[in-house]
Amino acid sequence: xxxxxxxxxxxxxxxxxxxxxxxxxxxxxxxxxxxxxxxxxxxxxxxxxxxxxxxxxxxxxxxxxxxxxxxxxxxxxxxxxxxxxxxxxxxxxxxxxxxxxxxxxxxxxxxxxxxxxxxxxxxxxxxxxxxxxxxxxxxxxxxxxxxxxxxxxxxxxxxxxxxxxxxxxxxxxxxxxxxxxxxxxxxxxxxxxxxxxxxxxxxxxxxxxxxxxxxxxxxxxxxxxxxxxxxxxxxxxxxxxxxxxxxxxxxxxxxxxxxxxxxxxxxxxxxxxxxxxxxxxxxxxxxxxxxxxxxxxxxxxxxxxxxxxxxxxxxxxxxxxxxxxxxxxxxxxxxxxxxxxxxxxxxxxxxxxxxxxxxxxxxxxxxxxxxxxxxxxxxxxxxxxxxxxxxxxxxxxxxxxxxxxxxxxxxxxxxxxxxxxxxxxxxxxxxxxxxxxxxxxxxxxxxxxxxxxxxxxxxxxxxxxxxxxxxxxxxxxxxxxxxxxxxxxxxxxxxxxxx
Ligand SMILES: Nc1ncnc2c1ncn2[C@@H]1O[C@H](COP(=O)(O)OP(=O)(O)OP(=O)(O)O)[C@@H](O)[C@H]1O
Ligand SMILES: [Mg+2]
Numbered sequence: 001x002x003x004x005x006x007x008x009x010x011x012x013x014x015x016x017x018x019x020x021x022x023x024x025x026x027x028x029x030x031x032x033x034x035x036x037x038x039x040x041x042x043x044x045x046x047x048x049x050x051x052x053x054x055x056x057x058x059x060x061x062x063x064x065x066x067x068x069x070x071x072x073x074x075x076x077x078x079x080x081x082x083x084x085x086x087x088x089x090x091x092x093x094x095x096x097x098x099x100x101x102x103x104x105x106x107x108x109x110x111x112x113x114x115x116x117x118x119x120x121x122x123x124x125x126x127x128x129x130x131x132x133x134x135x136x137x138x139x140x141x142x143x144x145x146x147x148x149x150x151x152x153x154x155x156x157x158x159x160x161x162x163x164x165x166x167x168x169x170x171x172x173x174x175x176x177x178x179x180x181x182x183x184x185x186x187x188x189x190x191x192x193x194x195x196x197x198x199x200x201x202x203x204x205x206x207x208x209x210x211x212x213x214x215x216x217x218x219x220x221x222x223x224x225x226x227x228x229x230x231x232x233x234x235x236x237x238x239x240x241x242x243x244x245x246x247x248x249x250x251x252x253x254x255x256x257x258x259x260x261x262x263x264x265x266x267x268x269x270x271x272x273x274x275x276x277x278x279x280x281x282x283x284x285x286x287x288x289x290x291x292x293x294x295x296x297x298x299x300x301x302x303x304x305x306x307x308x309x310x311x312x313x314x315x316x317x318x319x320x321x322x323x324x325x326x327x328x329x330x331x332x333x334x335x336x337x338x339x340x341x342x343x344x345x346x347x348x349x350x351x352x353x354x355x356x357x358x359x360x361x362x363x364x365x366x367x368x369x370x371x372x373x374x375x376x377x378x379x380x381x382x383x384x385x386x387x388x389x390x391x392x393x394x395x396x397x398x399x400x401x402x403x404x405x406x407x408x409x410x411x412x413x414x415x416x417x418x419x420x421x422x423x424x425x426x427x428x429x430x431x432x433x434x435x436x437x438x439x440x441x442x443x444x445x446x447x448x449x450x451x452x453x454x455x456x457x458x459x460x461x462x463x464x465x466x467x468x469x470x471x472x473x474x475x476x477x478x479x480x481x482x483x484x485x486x487x488x489x490x491x492x493x494x495x496x497x498x499x
Contacts, residue, residue, distance in 0.1 A: 006115045006144055006357040007105045008349025010152070011098060011132065013072045013201065014174030015316075016040050017343050018101045019350030020109055021359055026156075026350045028343040029108045031100070036343060038104070042096050043067035044083050052100040064232040068093045070203070073175050076131035076477060091131050091477075095138035102141055115142045117349040117356070121178045122148040122371040123196035125417045125427045129456050130476040144356060146456050150180030151191050151368050152348030153314045158184030159351055159364075166192075166302050168295065170288075170327065170336075171314040171345075175201040177288060178315075179295040181302050190367040193298025193390050195291035200284065202242070202317035208281050209238035209272065213253060217268045225259035233258065234268075245274045246319045278322050285322055292330060298390040311336040314344055367392050374450055374458065377414040377423035379404045379493035386450045389419065393456060398449035400465070402497040404490075406441045410434065412492035413448055413462045414483070415475060428483045429475035433492065434462045445497060 008019040008026075015037040018029045031038045033054055043056035043066045051059055060067030068081040074090035081088045105113050118136060120129055133143040147155075150169035158165065164185030171178045177200045181193040213234050218224045225231070237253050244251040250273040257265040278285075296303055311327045313336050318324070327336035354360035370393050375385040378401075387397050403411060411434045418426025436444055445465040452458045461472035473479060 004115065004357070005105075005109060005111075005113060005359070006117060006353030007102075007113050008119070008152070008346050008351070008353050009098065009101055009116045009136075009141075010119050010149070010343075010346040010349060011072060011094065011101075012040055012173055013070050013176065014040060014203075016097060016101055017346035018105050019343065019346040020105055021350050021354035021357075022109065026347045026354075027108070028346060029105050031104045032107070038097070038101060040072060040097050041067055041069050042071075042081075042093050048084060050096065052096055061232055061236055062229060064228045070175055071097075073198070075135070076125075076127040076480070091135040091138065094132065094135035098136055098139035098141060102139055114140060115144050115353075115357075117145045117147055117353040118143045119147050119149045119152045119345050119349050121176045121196060121198065122150060122180055122191075122194040122369075123176065123178060123198050125372055126429055126456065126458055126475060127427060127477060127480040134477060143455075145352060145454070147349055147352055147366075148178075148180065148191065148194070148368055148371070149345050150178050150194070150314065151182060151189070151366070152346075152352065153312070153344040154180065154182035154184060154191075154348070155189050155351055155366060156344045156348035157312060158182070158189055165309045166307055167310050167312050168292070168305075168308045169312045169314055170292065170318060170323075172288070172317040172323065173201050173315040174203050174317065175199075177201060177291055179291040181295050181298070181308065183302070187363045188365045188367065190392070191369045191390075193295045193301030194369060194371040195294025195297075196371070197287065197291050200287055201315075202239070204284050205242050205277075205281055205317070205320070206235060206239045208284070209241055209277065210234045212272075212280065213238060213268060213270065216270045217258065220268070221259075221261060221266050223259075223261065227259075230258050241272050242277065242320070245272065245277050246321060249274050274321070281322075285326055288323070288326055289330070299388055301390065305331060313338050368454070369393060370395070370452055370456060372417050372419060374415070374417050374452070375423075376401075376448060376494070377416060377488055379490070379495045381422055381424065381488075383416055383418075383421055383423045383426060384496055386448060387452065394451075394453045396449065396451045398447050400497045400499075401446045401448055401494040402442050403436065403439070403444050403446075404441060404493045404495055407438045408441065408444075408492070409436060409438075410492045411436055411444070411446050411462065411494050412489055413446075413460070413494065414488050415460050415473075423488075428480065429458070430460060430473045430479040431483045431486050432460065432462050432471050432473050434464060434469065434471050436464065437467065442497070446494060
């Protein structure tokens with residue numbers, strides 16, 4: 001009997017990769033150009049032809065307005081990409097990339113594919129996760145599991161290692177930094193703590209360099225180019241220079257005809273050294289430390305770097321030598337491991353797919369976590385946590401609340417996710433309203449239960465323990481969009497019921 005393959009997809013901010021499990025091992029799938037990585041870029045040509053991947057990236061350099069980049073960071077938000085008077089959501093643009101990846105996997109396997117394990121940054125909230133699942137669905141892919149990216153990398157790395165190890169995975173890609181502490185051994189891969197910065201990645205370094213190149217151009221020529229194509233070329237040159245400086249001590253940047261001064265074409269020519277790059281991005285390096293501390297500070301985690309056996313660098317941005325230096329500093333001089341290849345995340349996802357699909361019969365228990373805490377807003381506008389950060393999933397937790405006012409007719413349950421203590425700064429996922437029979441304040445007992453499955457799908461219910469009446473919701477993209485428009489009503493507020 002042919003088993004349908006569950007592929008593993010690492011949909012990245014800048015590049016994506018697909019893994020499949022075949023002939024007893026994971027294979028990373030080449031795309032139609034023979035590349036193992038596909039740029040997560042979409043562009044439309046003048047004739048309306050849609051390009052995805054490398055060709056889209058190449059086209060976008062001369063026609064920046066025609067392309068959508070870094071769409072992963074926009075999932076679940078209100079961003080749109082406008083082309084030929086049509087607006088496309090982030091989910092739609094992402095679906096074109098995912099579709100391309102699915103086709104590559106099908107060409108490689110020689111059969112149809114309809115299911116995948118998808119990876120997400122550990123710091124993705126539930127709305128971003130459902131947005132990715134929706135994008136996958138539009139691409140004809142059922143997301144059978146959402147796996148945290150560092151957990152996937154650890155799974156790839158730890159698979160087949162019998163002994164017990166604690167890994168710290170430091171995964172910095174184009175747009176995000178994700179840190180996880182993972183324990184591997186004895187058939188269990190368990191994430192113990194996570195931290196991250198969803199706004200810190202290789203692109204931050206690129207922007208710094210681009211700013212400096214711009215300043216250098218202005219110094220040489222007395223004006224700043226401001227058309228999009230010139231700025232796009234600058235950004236592109238900045239990224240190339242950064243990559244070059246990972247192996248070389250200095251690099252020449254040369255951009256002929258970057259702008260015109262009157263009728264005279266003007267060029268940018270300069271050099272950049274690694275030392276200079278490192279000095280001008282010291283603050284970015286410092287920002288990398290906080291997520292590491294966060295991951296080591298989880299409620300049930302490994303709280304001491306001395307207990308971490310291996311510091312693993314994943315994500316291509318960690319090829320900058322300054323990142324390896326940071327790792328040595330944080331571990332008091334130990335050498336980090338770069339054994340995780342660029343495809344570790346996709347490989348881990350494919351392994352998980354094979355485990356779920358039964359192609360791989362191993363007793364392997366994968367315990368992932370929900371990184372960001374979940375809770376509801378109480379009368380003082382604070383976040384009352386129902387599920388703490390880094391809780392192993394699946395998980396079900398509940399808390400009992402009561403009313404704030406005499407005769408309060410409705411209890412409003414505002415569901416939020418995030419680390420901030422004031423609820424309004426966290427992502428609002430859904431709003432539930434439970435009608436109440438007249439009672440003095442503080443009398444009713446309203447049990448709010450959060451149920452989160454292995455797929456990080458949440459169900460929230462509110463039950464009046466006196467009458468048994470229950471309302472429930474499964475927060476997703478739509479409920480979150482709706483909730484965002486709804487203001488919390490102080491007349492319907494709830495507080496924790498002290499027992
Ligand atoms: N040799 C190198 N030295 C430094 N940076 C590099 C090197 N090669 C690639 N990069 C940078 O790594 C980043 C892309 O990393 P990667 O492909 O791991 O990210 P991603 O998976 O697309 O992003 P994310 O995981 O954040 O969604 C880009 O910023 C790129 O410029
Ligand atoms: Mg990545």
